Amino acid sequence: MRIIVPIKQVPETSSVRMDEQTGTMVRDGVEAIVNPLDLYAIETALRLRDARGGRVTCLSMGPPAAERALREALSMGCDDAALLSDSAFAGSDTWATSYALAAAVRKLGACDLILCGERATDGDTGQVGPGIAAWLNLPVVTYVGRVERVGEGRIRVRRLVEAGCEILDAALPCVLTVVKAIAAPRLPTLRGKQRARTADVPRWGPGDPDVDADKLGLSGSPTRVVNIFRPTVARQCELLPAGDAPGVEAAAERFAAFLREKELL
Amino acid sequence: MAIGPELPGADLAELIERGADAVVAVEDERLRHFDLERYAACLGRLIRQRRPEIVIAAATTTGRTLMPYVAVTVDAGLTADCTVLDIDAETGRLLQTRPAIGGHILATIATPTHRPQMATVRPHSTPPAARDAARRGEIERLAADDLPESRVRRVDFLPDDEEGGIQDAERVVAVGRGIKRADNIAIVRDLADALGAALGATREVVDRGWLSYPHQIGLSGKTITPKLYVGVGVSGSIQHLAGMQTAETIVAINSDPDAQLFRVADLGIVGDLFEVVPKLTERVRLGVEIA
Ligand SMILES: Cc1cc2nc3c(=O)[nH]c(=O)nc-3n(C[C@H](O)[C@H](O)[C@H](O)COP(=O)(O)OP(=O)(O)OC[C@H]3O[C@@H](n4cnc5c(N)ncnc54)[C@H](O)[C@@H]3O)c2cc1C
Ligand SMILES: Nc1ncnc2c1ncn2[C@@H]1O[C@H](COP(=O)(O)O)[C@@H](O)[C@H]1O
Numbered sequence: 001m002r003i004i005v006p007i008k009q010v011p012e013t014s015s016v017r018m019d020e021q022t023g024t025m026v027r028d029g030v031e032a033i034v035n036p037l038d039l040y041a042i043e044t045a046l047r048l049r050d051a052r053g054g055r056v057t058c059l060s061m062g063p064p065a066a067e068r069a070l071r072e073a074l075s076m077g078c079d080d081a082a083l084l085s086d087s088a089f090a091g092s093d094t095w096a097t098s099y100a101l102a103a104a105v106r107k108l109g110a111c112d113l114i115l116c117g118e119r120a121t122d123g124d125t126g127q128v129g130p131g132i133a134a135w136l137n138l139p140v141v142t143y144v145g146r147v148e149r150v151g152e153g154r155i156r157v158r159r160l161v162e163a164g165c166e167i168l169d170a171a172l173p174c175v176l177t178v179v180k181a182i183a184a185p186r187l188p189t190l191r192g193k194q195r196a197r198t199a200d201v202p203r204w205g206p207g208d209p210d211v212d213a214d215k216l217g218l219s220g221s222p223t224r225v226v227n228i229f230r231p232t233v234a235r236q237c238e239l240l241p242a243g244d245a246p247g248v249e250a251a252a253e254r255f256a257a258f259l260r261e262k263e264l265l
Numbered sequence: 266m267a268i269g270p271e272l273p274g275a276d277l278a279e280l281i282e283r284g285a286d287a288v289v290a291v292e293d294e295r296l297r298h299f300d301l302e303r304y305a306a307c308l309g310r311l312i313r314q315r316r317p318e319i320v321i322a323a324a325t326t327t328g329r330t331l332m333p334y335v336a337v338t339v340d341a342g343l344t345a346d347c348t349v350l351d352i353d354a355e356t357g358r359l360l361q362t363r364p365a366i367g368g369h370i371l372a373t374i375a376t377p378t379h380r381p382q383m384a385t386v387r388p389h390s391t392p393p394a395a396r397d398a399a400r401r402g403e404i405e406r407l408a409a410d411d412l413p414e415s416r417v418r419r420v421d422f423l424p425d426d427e428e429g430g431i432q433d434a435e436r437v438v439a440v441g442r443g444i445k446r447a448d449n450i451a452i453v454r455d456l457a458d459a460l461g462a463a464l465g466a467t468r469e470v471v472d473r474g475w476l477s478y479p480h481q482i483g484l485s486g487k488t489i490t491p492k493l494y495v496g497v498g499v500s501g502s503i504q505h506l507a508g509m510q511t512a513e514t515i516v517a518i519n520s521d522p523d524a525q526l527f528r529v530a531d532l533g534i535v536g537d538l539f540e541v542v543p544k545l546t547e548r549v550r551l552g553v554e555i556a
Contacts, residue, residue, distance in 0.1 A: 222342025
């Protein structure tokens with residue numbers, strides 16, 4: 001199987017700190033990592049390839065430094081990688097990002113599957129996968145929690161939805177976005193790391209895949225961020241100390257009375 | 266706009282009673298279940314024909330799949346997972362506010378030139394509009410004649426046999442890592458039962474496998490707007506708050522007086538949950554008996 005995995009490099013948000021004064025993100029010392037949710041897409045791709053043969057190509061759009069994310073994917077066992085990187089792509093929203101990635105997928109040639117993460121942990125939108133499918137006019141299944149089987153130009157998957165899971169049969173080629181439940185990502189191997197260090201990662205600009213410059217970057221993006229601010233929280237909390245047995249007793253009493261005041265008891 | 270097989274008139278009328286001026290129902294047996302290519306064809310066609318300024322859908326698994334696909338086909342801007350929508354008084358533009366960077370910031374996004382302006386909205390981020398039986402509006406039923414062949418076939422559906430969902434619950438008791446072990450959750454479950462509440466959890470609890478993912482409240486879980494939220498051993502991280510701070514009444518139980526959850530709470534009990542929670546349960550049971 002020929003599989004393409006679009007991966008994004010993101011800041012490690014769980015360690016993100018905010019500057020209280022300016023309300024901006026403190027970027028110093030924040031590491032750039034492979035979007036954690038893309039590791040599940042990579043793992044799924046590698047398992048399919050290991051079972052059925054073929055090739056896994058990783059694709060990323062981002063600054064030149066995003067090459068590191070691609071090398072990490074190579075060290076996990078992906079076969080090759082390509083980076084879309086040029087100032088023309090900078091500032092793209094999900095519409096423009098999926099446009100550029102779809103063009104890169106076309107340039108890579110015929111494939112059977114495009115496997116995306118559920119969403120990127122920085123923007124947190126989950127829109128790029130379905131967007132790529134729309135640009136390429138491919139079927140898409142989102143929130144895939146399991147691949148049931150592959151065969152005869154079709155793939156059968158489980159899609160996790162609100163009240164349960166759907167079993168769906170999709171024609172290949174198609175786009176899948178996968179959730180964590182699908183597989184535990186493997187770690188890079190020593191051999192993989194060695195190979196990744198020297199592998200050739202081509203860097204493509206807007207001339208490489210054939211794209212319409214009007215649809216790229218900030219100017220090609222329909223949406224604009226117009227304001228950024230810190231969430232504020234303000235309620236008056238009635239605090240009850242319950243450090244000892246009488247305190248606990250009194251707090252329980254007050255809890256019940258409070259619920260009655262609110263007509264909850 | 267409602268998409269489905271023959272849709273019950275009462276449901277369409279409810280949309281009017283809750284504020285719609287007109288309802289367009291696109292009906293076909295082949296639209297019984299969510300089928301992206303067919304739903305996208307229906308929504309895309311309606312957008313091209315009626316040229317709406319704004320298209321809003323719920324940020325459910327369906328909305329989060331349909332909207333980005335359609336946004337590309339109709340050249341529209343789309344903002345995911347909004348928690349607040351507003352109209353700019355000067356420009357008339359839709360202002361779409363959503364959490365970003367793991368909930369550390371809120372970003373307001375606009376779509377200056379492309380139309381329609383599309384957004385998905387987190388379920389329960391605002392309470393539903395009240396019903397007004399006196400409201401009148403037009404209901405239009407359309408047949409979906411030329412639906413495309415779909416390349417994805419639905420073979421089966423396996424419903425979750427999970428206990429009561431947190432999303433629609435009027436009361437939710439949430440448990441955090443302070444509970445320390447899966448076995449201990451029983452004491453929180455007792456409190457939830459006594460209150461007639463559903464059981465929710467933080468990501469720490471779900472990641473450890475103590476409760477399953479459908480229980481997760483927060484940025485990467487569910488957004489809830491219950492009448493009562495009780496957080497037990499929950500620190501109140503910004504990502505958790507993103508999923509519950511619109512609850513009507515919030516109670517926090519935590520041994521750390523500086524826990525963030527107290528900042529959004531109406532009532533806070535500073536103490537050891539293992540001492541406090543059984544007493545609360547006892548008190549609530551007593552209260553229920555007296556009443
Ligand atoms: C991109 C991203 C998305 C995320 N999405 C979510 C999400 O959707 N939902 C979510 O919940 N989290 C989410 N998180 C994780 C979040 O940052 C926190 O790690 C998590 O909410 C903390 O869970 P907790 O309150 O259970 O644990 P902790 O932060 O460890 O808090 C445990 C609390 O228990 C208290 N405690 C300990 N012992 C006792 C005792 N005996 N009695 C009383 N209190 C006690 C402690 O004082 C502490 O306040 C996300 C993080 C990221 C980066
Ligand atoms: N810049 C990018 N480069 C490569 N893949 C991306 C990029 N942005 C998003 N993706 C893919 O699309 C998925 C959803 O991202 P998002 O819509 O940004 O939340 C990610 O998990 C990736 O698989």
